[in-house]
Amino acid sequence: MNQSDRNVQSTTLKEAHRLMTICNSCRYCEGLCAVFPAMEKRSSFLEGDLNYLANLCHDCGACYSACQFAPPHEFSVDVPTNFAKVRSESYETYVWPGFLAPMFSRNGLKISLVAAMCLVIFLIGFVGWHDSSDLWSYNTGPGAFYRLMPHHIMVFIFGSAFSYAIIAGLFSARNFWRDSKNKFNDRPEARNFWSATKDATSLRYLGDEGLICNISENVSSDRRRLYHHFTFYGFFLCFLSTITATFYHYLLAREAPYPWYDIPVILGILGGIGLIVGPLGLLWEKFNNRKIKKTLGMDVAFLVMLFLTSLTGIILLFLRSSPAMGVLLFIHLGIVFSLFITMPYGKFIHGIYRFLALVRFSQER
Ligand code: SF4
Ligand code: SF4
Known part of the structure; x- marks a missing residue:
C-alpha cells in the first residue's frame, strides 16, 4: 500500500x-x-x-x-x-533512517545530550592531541586555525557531517513528498518551485496580504515574521560566508582567519547578528505569546543550537588573537558539528517539509 x-x-x-x-x-x-x-x-x-x-x-x-x-x-x-x-x-x-524516529520524542533533551557529547569530544580531542603549551598559547596570522586542526581534517569532519545532514534531509523530504501526493498531482514544474521560494523567503503567510499573524490575546503582530527573517537570512549569510572562505582558500590560496574588513568576516558578522537576534526573538515569542507547548522542547533546542553556533562564532572572532583562541575554536567546532548532525532530527526538518508543502500548494493552485 x-x-x-x-x-x-x-x-x-x-x-x-x-x-x-x-x-x-x-x-x-x-x-x-x-x-x-x-x-x-x-x-x-x-x-x-x-x-x-x-x-x-x-x-x-x-x-x-x-x-x-x-x-x-x-x-x-x-x-x-x-x-x-x-x-x-x-x-x-x-524521518530517514527510520530507526532514528525516537530522536523526535523528548527531542530537546536528546539534542542537548548530543551537543554536550560533541562538545566534550572536541575538547578532549583538543587537549589530547596538543602539547599543553599549545592549549593557551597565541596563534595568530593566516593559518592560525589550521595549526590547531589541520585544514584537511576539518574539511573531512565537517564535510562528512554536512553531507550526511543533506542526504538524510533529502530522503526524509522524499518520504514527505510522496505521501502528500494526491491523485491530481503531476510532477512539479519550475514555476511551482519559484512560487514556493518566493513564499518561503518572504514568509508571505506570516504577515502581508491581510493574513496577519495573530499571536495571542487577539493582538496582531508580525514580530514572528521579523524574527524568522533574522534567523533565515542569518543562516543564509553564514552559509555564504563559509562558501566565500572556501573560495578564498582553494582559488586564492588565502588561509583563515581573515581581517575584519574581508568579505567572509563581514558576511559572518552580519549572519551571526541575525542568528542571535532571530532565535532570541523567537524564543521570547514562544515563551510569552504562544499557548501551544507540544513542540516546545524541539523548538527551543533548535533555536538554542543556532544561537550558540552564532554566539561561539562571534566570541571566537573577537578573541581570536588571544591565548583563549584554541579552546574557543574547539567549543565553536563542537557546537557546529552537533548542529549539523542533528539538523535532520530536529525542527530544521520542518523548514524542508514546509517548503515542499508550498511547492505542492502552488502545484494544486
Ligand atoms: S491553519 Fe495554521 S496557518 Fe492557517 S490560520 Fe490556522 S494556525 Fe494560522
Ligand atoms: S470551523 Fe474551521 S473554518 Fe470554521 S471558523 Fe472554525 S477553524 Fe475556521
Missing part, C-alpha cells in the same frame, strides 16, 4: 480528520492562510493529506481566534494545537 493511501491511525490524526471535516463544511477561514484553500480541494483526508496540511500551517493561531466553534464550544475546534501535534508526528513518520 502506498503511504498516501493510508487511513488515519493515531489519535492525533483522527482528531485532525475530525477538525478538517468540520472546517471543510464551515469554510469561514478560507482567506486566512494556504491551509484552508488546500483543504477545500479534498473531500476526504488520508494520513498524507493531513501531514501535508499540518506542514502548510505556520502556527499563527488566527483560525483559533476566529473560530466560533473553538472551546468551550462542544465542537472544540482548535486547529493550531492539533496541527502542531500532527507536524510533530509527521517528523517521526518520514
Whole structure:
C-alpha cells in the first residue's frame, strides 16, 4: 500500500480528520492562510493529506481566534494545537533512517545530550592531541586555525557531517513528498518551485496580504515574521560566508582567519547578528505569546543550537588573537558539528517539509 493511501491511525490524526471535516463544511477561514484553500480541494483526508496540511500551517493561531466553534464550544475546534501535534508526528513518520524516529520524542533533551557529547569530544580531542603549551598559547596570522586542526581534517569532519545532514534531509523530504501526493498531482514544474521560494523567503503567510499573524490575546503582530527573517537570512549569510572562505582558500590560496574588513568576516558578522537576534526573538515569542507547548522542547533546542553556533562564532572572532583562541575554536567546532548532525532530527526538518508543502500548494493552485 502506498503511504498516501493510508487511513488515519493515531489519535492525533483522527482528531485532525475530525477538525478538517468540520472546517471543510464551515469554510469561514478560507482567506486566512494556504491551509484552508488546500483543504477545500479534498473531500476526504488520508494520513498524507493531513501531514501535508499540518506542514502548510505556520502556527499563527488566527483560525483559533476566529473560530466560533473553538472551546468551550462542544465542537472544540482548535486547529493550531492539533496541527502542531500532527507536524510533530509527521517528523517521526518520514524521518530517514527510520530507526532514528525516537530522536523526535523528548527531542530537546536528546539534542542537548548530543551537543554536550560533541562538545566534550572536541575538547578532549583538543587537549589530547596538543602539547599543553599549545592549549593557551597565541596563534595568530593566516593559518592560525589550521595549526590547531589541520585544514584537511576539518574539511573531512565537517564535510562528512554536512553531507550526511543533506542526504538524510533529502530522503526524509522524499518520504514527505510522496505521501502528500494526491491523485491530481503531476510532477512539479519550475514555476511551482519559484512560487514556493518566493513564499518561503518572504514568509508571505506570516504577515502581508491581510493574513496577519495573530499571536495571542487577539493582538496582531508580525514580530514572528521579523524574527524568522533574522534567523533565515542569518543562516543564509553564514552559509555564504563559509562558501566565500572556501573560495578564498582553494582559488586564492588565502588561509583563515581573515581581517575584519574581508568579505567572509563581514558576511559572518552580519549572519551571526541575525542568528542571535532571530532565535532570541523567537524564543521570547514562544515563551510569552504562544499557548501551544507540544513542540516546545524541539523548538527551543533548535533555536538554542543556532544561537550558540552564532554566539561561539562571534566570541571566537573577537578573541581570536588571544591565548583563549584554541579552546574557543574547539567549543565553536563542537557546537557546529552537533548542529549539523542533528539538523535532520530536529525542527530544521520542518523548514524542508514546509517548503515542499508550498511547492505542492502552488502545484494544486
Ligand atoms: S477553524 Fe472554525 S471558523 Fe475556521 S473554518 Fe474551521 S470551523 Fe470554521
Ligand atoms: S494556525 Fe494560522 S496557518 Fe495554521 S491553519 Fe490556522 S490560520 Fe492557517
